[in-house]
Every structure is written in C-alpha cells, then in structure tokens.
Amino acid sequence: MSSPRVLYGETRPATLIRYFLGGSGVIILGLAFFLPFAPMIRGVLGACALLELLLAFAFHSLSIELNRTELSLSFGPGWFHRRYTIEKIASARLRDWAWWRGAGVRVGVKRSQYIVGAGDVVEIQLQSGWKIFLGCLDGRKLLAGLVELGVPSIGEESD
Secondary structure (H helix, E strand, O other): OOOEEEEEEEEEEEEHHHHHHHHHHHHHHHHHHHHOOOHHHHHHHHHHHHHHHHHHHEEEEEEEEEEEEEEEEEEEEOOOOEEEEEEEHEEEEEEEEOHHHHHHEEEOEEEEEOHHHHHHHEEEOOOOOEEEEEEEOHHHHHHHHHHHHOOOOOOOEEE
16 A cells, blocks of 8 residues: 655754753753752752653654645654644645744644744644644645645735
C-alpha cells in the first residue's frame, strides 16, 4: 500500500525551547551538584533539571506534514503529536503575527498555538470552532495545499 502524497512538509528546530529549557536544565543541574545544598534539596533540583532536559528533548523540533487525508504535527521524536483529518478543517488563512503574541507551544480556550520560530503563521479553523495557529516557513505553500484539498481560504488578517 502506498502512502498518501505529501503536499507540504517541514521540520523546524525549536531553537528558543532548546536554549531556555536545555540551558536552564544544565544550569540547575550544575547548581544541584556543585553548590553545598542539603541532600534533599539536591535531589529536588536534580529532578527539576532532568525534567527540563527531557522537555527540551521532547519539544526540540516541530514537524508539519500535509497529505491528501490529514494535517499532522509532531514534536521532537514524535512523543507528542496531533492529527487533523481534512474533513475536520473548516477554513484556513495566512495571518500577520505580532511579536507581542509570542512564540511557543500553547493551549488555551478554543485555541492552540504551535509557533517555534520566525516565519509565516497559518490560522486553521476546525469544524468544532477550535483555532490552530501554526508557525511555518512557507505559509503560502501550506495554505495552497489546504485549498487544493478543498479547504476554503478566508483571506489574510492583519493585526
């Protein structure tokens, strides 16, 4: 059986997540083992540092793939992933994204944000009303792929 043809695909490094989580994990680990803390405090700091390093590894990149049946997002080695069938996507559009809206992986009320670096942002509205803000290198190409699959494009929005 052949796999569906990929209309858009990219993997982006989540550089800020790597630096902040990985760097702070290394610093906390260093503090835990090189400063004279009580054993219990060392254990707590060591556990926190290892958790941060594990999260940095788990979210070190974002992969986006659009094929004829679904849009899939996965982070790092693929432990955390989301798949959205094309039938569940109501509309899509390219958005301007102001710096003050931030970057990162966030889940809020009726919205998710997966922006790991500079580039375009595509807003995807699901049939359920949930919005996904997806940062990608070539938003126009992703949007064109969605339109090719029958997802309506509702134009660009500026901040």
